[in-house]
Amino acid sequence: MAAIDLSSPARSSPAPLSPRRGSLHLLLRRPRRPTLRCSLDAAPKQAQAQGPPAAVAAEEAPTARKECYGVFCTTYDLRADEKTKSWKSLVNVAVSGAAGMISNHLLFKLASGEVFGPDQPIALKLLGSERSIQALEGVAMELEDSLYPLLREVSIGIDPYVVFEDAEWALLIGAKPRGPGMERSALLDINGQIFAEQGKALNSVASRNVKVIVVGNPCNTNALICLKNAPNIPAKNFHALTRxxxxxxxxxxxxxxxxxxxxxxxxxxxxxxxxxxxxxxxxxxxxxxxxxxxxxxxxxxxxxxxxxxxxxxxxxxxxxxxxxxxxxxxxxxxxxxxxxxxxxxxxxxxxxxxxxxxxxxxxxxxxxxxxxxxxxxxxxxxxxxxxxxxxxxxxxxxxxxxxxxxxxxxxxxxxxxxxxxxxxxxxxxxxxx
Ligand SMILES: NC(=O)C1=CN([C@@H]2O[C@H](COP(=O)(O)OP(=O)(O)OC[C@H]3O[C@@H](n4cnc5c(N)ncnc54)[C@H](OP(=O)(O)O)[C@@H]3O)[C@@H](O)[C@H]2O)C=CC1
Ligand SMILES: O=C([O-])CC(=O)C(=O)O
The missing domain is CATH 3.90.110.10 (Lactate dehydrogenase/glycoside hydrolase, family 4, C-terminal)
Structure with a gap:
């Protein structure tokens, strides 16, 4: 997959991720529509609390890696990296409507470890739209500033076929709210189309055992639409939120x-x-x-x-x-x-x-x-x-x-x-x- 330059001058010239470096990468992923990817590869909070970073290798000097952001441009000698060996393997969690109100609470809970546990590192894959792409970048920045040790990757994008890739959990929150005078049947149709598309995307690119929780309303019927459009994923894996x-x-x-x-x-x-x-x-x-x-x-x-x-x-x-x-x-x-x-x-x-x-x-x-x-x-x-x-x-x-x-x-x-x-x-x- 090609890594293409983003327009922001401070975030250009992407380089491959180094597994030993805490860095924020902003990549435009293809083939379909743009996805912005911020990856925090190895910067546990404990490591940052241990004091200033150790030597920065010459070939990895910040000037050579303009795509990284602030503190994440620095290469650390991650002694706490050892700790990650006792962690579980990364879980990929996709969230739609990620710039919305519910997500603004949820994402920080997911990143903190209170959902999947304190030994479960997490990758967040955030789906927005052209309306919300700037806001989504703001969400990613807030996640970055929160220094969550378990949050290893954040990617943002507007194409479900890219964002849902390898998702093991898909939390489908984004949906059009019902406006004044709008018939419920119209809402079912508009939101149904969103969930039909997302079902198809999950069907093609998500983990075969992805668990899907539909929150966007009308959530039961949206979940039905989603599962019908994802025949390769067990219907049992789809939930409508009634919790x-x-x-x-x-x-x-x-x-x-x-x-x-x-x-x-x-x-x-x-x-x-x-x-x-x-x-x-x-x-x-x-x-x-x-x-x-x-x-x-x-x-x-x-x-x-x-x-x-x-x-x-x-x-x-x-x-x-x-x-x-x-x-x-x-x-x-x-x-x-x-x-x-x-x-x-x-x-x-x-x-x-x-x-x-x-x-x-x-x-x-x-x-x-x-x-x-x-x-x-x-x-x-x-x-x-x-x-x-x-x-x-x-x-x-x-x-x-x-x-x-x-x-x-x-x-x-x-x-x-x-x-x-x-x-x-x-x-x-x-x-x-
Ligand atoms: N099941 C449950 O228990 C509950 C369900 N809900 C439902 O959850 C959903 C999200 O709520 P909340 O986060 O508060 O809502 P927000 O309005 O804050 O966010 C909703 C997101 O939906 C996205 N969206 C997708 N398609 C459209 C569209 N056609 N027009 C406008 N926005 C769209 C927008 O993001 P973007 O532009 O990035 O696509 C927006 O950020 C709603 O459907 C709400 O009814 C709410 C409470 C309880
Ligand atoms: O109708 C809405 O959007 C709100 C909703 O689902 C709820 O509060 O249970």
Whole structure:
């Protein structure tokens, strides 16, 4: 792959990366569209804290490497390099919408080690657009200035076929927000096209076992579109983020019961990340006891609790003037951690996954939030022993009907013929109420 000069005069004449040098490289990668690559090859924080750098080899003098940036132009004698030998091998994490609000919280969590662990070095591959390429460079600079020892590479670009190369995780956040007067069907179409393209790109260049978490709304149907366009990647690997809804539900139950929220477990969100989602108080537990034994106010559970969780996103937008960003980033962290760590005995977590083969009788071939457990290997299994009652099932069917309608609306993007949009009138994203 050719390394081509960037226009910035301070960052010209790229040279090959040296494995023994901390440096920021800015490369324009081809064949498709430009990607800017900043690579921090070996500059653990500990090494920098050890004092001034050791000798700079003459042939590597900063003048000969104009592409590097500030302190990263200096060649270090990295004694702490030894430490990296006990680290795991680099994990490639692609993030779309990387200049957006959610990413602005998430990227720093990913780089800090709190997501994948303190022995897991990470490469961040950030996808933006022509709109955001300058902002993305700013994001990369902030990451650089944060001196994260585990952050070994940062690359930024606007072509998913380049940015998603070898991605082992793809966190798909970027999506057009719904504007005033825009029909939901139009949003499904515009964002669906983004996720169809990104699905194709993942299919051609990502790791064959890439795990994909779709955040951009409407996330369940975007995840369906994405997986349909990526036939070489197991459908099971695609998730729609409903962890924020789970967290919101736990918080409400804890508040009502007067306990701290770590006492709430087994919280399932069923269905769509929309106002038809079903927070399941039948199976959830507080201090290991069924919620209904602890909170005896059934009317509150059925009406207030359910509506509060369904509409939490919208209320937050009214207060903040923008949608949840920090708590969404936290919930993405939770979602990944739930897949890379074994689920605590007896508990489970919620995530929107492909329904084909599900044991509950939910329609096949959609992406629906359900209870899952993981052994910590990045994979998951659906939890089988959950109770169902009429209240729960009736609401699950409503969310299922909404997702089936969304699916008909994007048939042109999933390779299933002509789209036909008959979305239920009351179907809304959490932020749309
Ligand atoms: N599942 C969940 O629980 C939640 C999901 N969300 C959803 O996450 C998404 C991102 O939210 P947030 O980071 O706050 O949003 P921002 O508006 O801050 O960022 C969104 C990014 O999307 C990108 N984008 C892609 N296509 C378009 C387009 N056609 N028009 C405009 N922007 C576009 C933009 O980046 P670029 O120009 O680089 O492409 C932009 O930076 C939204 O869809 C939101 O609804 C939000 C909260 C919770
Ligand atoms: O509708 C939105 O963009 C916000 C959203 O998903 C949420 O807060 O759950």
């Amino acid at each position: 924020l809804d789970e967290n919101r539900a736990k918080c409400q139950l804890a508040l009502k019961a007067g306990v701290f929220y770590d006492k709430v477990s087994n919280m399932t969100i069923w269905g769509n990340h929309s106002t038809t989602q079903v927070p399941d108080f039948l199976n959830a537990k507080i201090n290991g006891r069924p919620v209904k034994e602890v909170i005896k106010d059934t009317k509150w559970l059925e009406d207030e609790f359910t509506k509060t969780v369904q509409k939490r996103g919208g209320v937050l937008i009214q207060k903040w003037g923008r949608s949840s960003a920090a708590s969404t980033a936290v919930s993405i962290v939770d979602a990944i951690r739930s897949l890379v760590n074994p689920t605590p005995e007896g508990d489970w977590f919620s995530t929107g996954v492909y329904t084909t083969g599900n044991p509950y009788g939910i329609a096949e071939d959609i992406v629906f939030s359900m209870p899952c457990r993981s052994k910590g290997d990045g994979d998951y299994e659906l939890v089988k022993d959950v109770a169902m009652d009429d209240f729960l099932w009736e609401r699950i069917k409503k969310s299922e009907a909404e997702l089936l309608a969304e699916k008909r609306c994007v048939a042109h993007l999933t390779g299933e013929g002509n789209a036909f949009c008959d979305l239920p009138g009351d179907t809304m994203l959490p932020g749309e109420m």
